Amino acid sequence: MGEVVELARARWAAACAGTRDVISGGAALAPGRRGAVLLQAAEDVYEIFKPGGRLHPTYFLEHEGHLVVEAVFLAVIAYLTLHPRAPHRSRKQEMPLSEQEIDDLCEEWQPEPLHKPLPNSQALPEPPVISSAAGAWVVANGRRVLNMVSLNFLGVAGDPVVMEECAATVVKYGVGSCGPRGFYGTIDVHLELEARLAEFMGTEESIIYAYDLATIPSVLPAFANAKDLIVCDEGVSYPIQNGCHLSRAKVRYFKHNDVADLERVLLEVAAQDRRVRKPLNRRFIVVEGIYAQYGDLAPLAAIHALKCKYRYRLVVDESLALGVLGAHGRGACEHSGLAPGQVEIVAASMGNALASVGGFCAGEREIVDHQRLSGLGYCYSASLPPLLATAALGTLRTLQGAQAPKLLAALQRNARLLRDLLANIPGVSVWGGDADEASPIVHLQLAAAEGDAQAAEAVLQAAVDAALADSGVLLVVNRLSPLDRVRVKPSIRLAVTAAHSEADVRTAAAAVADALARVVPATPCPVSKQPS
Amino acid sequence: MTHGTLQPPFFIALATMASWAFFFLFGHMRDLVRKRLPKAARKGYAPIRQDYEDFYTRRMFYRIHDCWNRPICSAPDAWVDVMERTPVDGQKPLKLTGATRRCLNLGSYNYLGFAAADEYCTPRVLATMRELGWSMCSSRIDAGTTPVHLELESLVAEFVGKQAALTFGMGFATNSIVIPAIVGRGCLILSDALNHASIVAGARGSGAKVKVFAHNDADHLEAVLRASIAEGQLRTRRPWRKVLVVVEGIYSMEGEIVDLAAIVAVAKKYKAYLYLDEAHSIGALGTGGRGVCEACGVDPADIDVMMGTFTKSFGSCGGYIAADRGVIDYLRRVAPGHHYATSMAPPAAQQIVSALRLIRGEDGSDRGARKIAALHANSNWFRRRLVEIGCNVLGDWNSPVMPVMLFQPGKIAAASRLCWERGVALVVVGFPATPLMTARARVCISAAHTREDLEHALQVLDEVSELALLKYHPRKALHLNGAEHLVKG
């Protein structure tokens, strides 16, 4: 120890001497003498600071020096509290309102009305009242008409065999389940439906929800939170928007069905990640198999390739594609050549082709099991009425039975035919391209360039009313909730099913052409009309 | 009047904390081992379930997950066939053994006994189904409106005393869809501290600022309301666009009835709108089953938005919103559930219509009135007896929901399994559905229970409470004498 100190002292002395040398240019003192003086000075300083010296921290604190330190602290605290410009204190002293002032403020405050007054032009037309099962022909407002509205794609709603099964279920189980799944609301038919759905979708498990609009809004928040990222097509329908919002994840949108734009977004995210290093978060790409507001198909093969390249999980809402697309009717994923495990999360409504009510999500056990404790609409709501589970089971049996290929083929044929016929109507355009001809949902827009949406909606509504009154064909104008962030041009939406005959489809197309021909020129909307 | 308390006795509180500490300690120790094990993670993907989100499920829930999700294979009536499953084995799913056990049902929300087939309702439900099928495969604004839906809406409006009503296919979604449709950015939601998850989801989805007031405390509501109106919006200090106070009729995890008159007075005084969720109280409270307004003597005109569900008293599914015509017309235009969701199944709508008609005596009998009277008598009898045996029971007279406090997490499984062994289907709830310290069992009484059923249930609960040490209030019974004559309606 002593040696080390000696050595250090010598080194220091030598260094100081060298420094002096440089500073003074070596002119002032003789080298030997200079060294001795410096050494002496250094020793004096060391004397004070060395262990045991007067200013060594330990000694200092032990010999009343702590008083000095405490005094400094006290001074700082006193300064901070008494400082005249301490901002929050002074504001608070001015601010407190007297009870009287609060009373006055409350008295003065006038809330907005509970609902915004609706201009008459924005009121919805009364929907038709349907008093028969949702077949290809229905009784609407008391009259038998051709139904181009219901999404009963396989035409199985009201099937007599399933009817008997549903009736037996009502007699055995009653209507409601009277409890959430956790609390004696799990009925054997629910378990059977979940098993059958998983089998049909080719996944490990599936989970059913009692309402389609609560399905995706429960699924997304179960897996994504504020740290995570969701990349969405900008055309996704309301439940997905709602799910993104409820999850609080960061949401980025890409242009509708534009794979290049999707890649742009993914690249931007990747570039950002390189700049700011963060722990890996969960990322999802969310698309629909068939888009409700467009009736077109997502380019799933291309999206899947990107998802793999950038390592996102893919969520596909198959609500309109399930039971419609693919060799087995498994949906848009199957149609695009994706095998069941390749898409992590598939969700769908059971209210369309399955001709029941509710929704489901299919995936690996990990995905499904997690929702059983975290899916809000699953945990905190009564389960699906058993009769509706029986109904969905009936449709699944049809989809897996000998009839299925014929039904799916008829649906495809009708979809193509309807799209072709509608594309030839002058004054309107059909949304979608060649890739979409398998979609049974067709959106028909006025061909006129951008115009007043409200006026266009009125024209289309007039055409819909005319088609119902004159040709007995039930159509509908596509209506968006004002809470929906999607803004599309107004359109007439047609849905075709396997139960429609070729003649039905031709009748419908002719009625549309007819109604439009009569309504369009009568309005100020600038549409060039050709004789047809 | 409430006799139980959410506060555990001192030593029970200590023991509860100790059990949780023990669980967390061992859970984390096991996790330390788990972290070292090689995982089949996909490279470049974050795990789909984050460890901390999953901790409770892995380390606690799976130890006792046989207490929930017990499948049934009969109607959820006064007695129910529950399917037996294999015992807990790590985190593996439980398998059905094929055997069933007939249990007395204290779990389902079958307040008026409409869960099973009914001589009046079922034939009508079947007739509707034969006419309209079971799904319209379309939303309400497209081709999903049938005469039954219209009949249902006008009946509901009349029943609750409002101008108009709108229905949706799910109670949860009714809240989560309608709240964002009536309030948004620049608005304030004042929500009771114990409101249901669906209200929380709706409030979150709305983009409005949400503040919470102390459970069922009109004074605290007033304090928060005054301060909020005086301060205005955060940062910008602009006045709020509107203020919506959201309360429930009967709180489903507490069994308490809302202090409606006091809350209405506060909301009126400060020009706040009032949203009342009657999920559990419609059909169950009031001599006519018209809900908490009838029971508390409040004019429905003082409630701006009345919401309720059909899953409980009416044995069906779905929810309603009843309000002034202007509000309902606005919601028809705006609410996404009306635009995009498949409309309610016609047989389900018919079940509600028939149940409502029966309750109003339109079947020409007094069966409906008798059901309501039986529900109240059953509930009060059972509540009184539970208190007498020394349990800590929450809630008010006439409320069919009776939480029995368990407090310690270990007692969740004990109470559930002991009841199950004795053929009683009991619901137990713990974290995360309740706070950590206040695990509870919940009894739901039905008009379908006979007095013998209830006596049997009580005998079992007495025995189970003895075994699981649930008699926290052994002497409370003394204070109860004569309290029942205070009960209204």
Ligand SMILES: Cc1ncc(COP(=O)(O)O)c(C=O)c1O
């Ligand atoms: C207060 C409250 N609101 C809404 C709901 C949801 O109702 P449903 O089960 O019909 O979705 C519940 C059900 O548990 C509830 O307790």
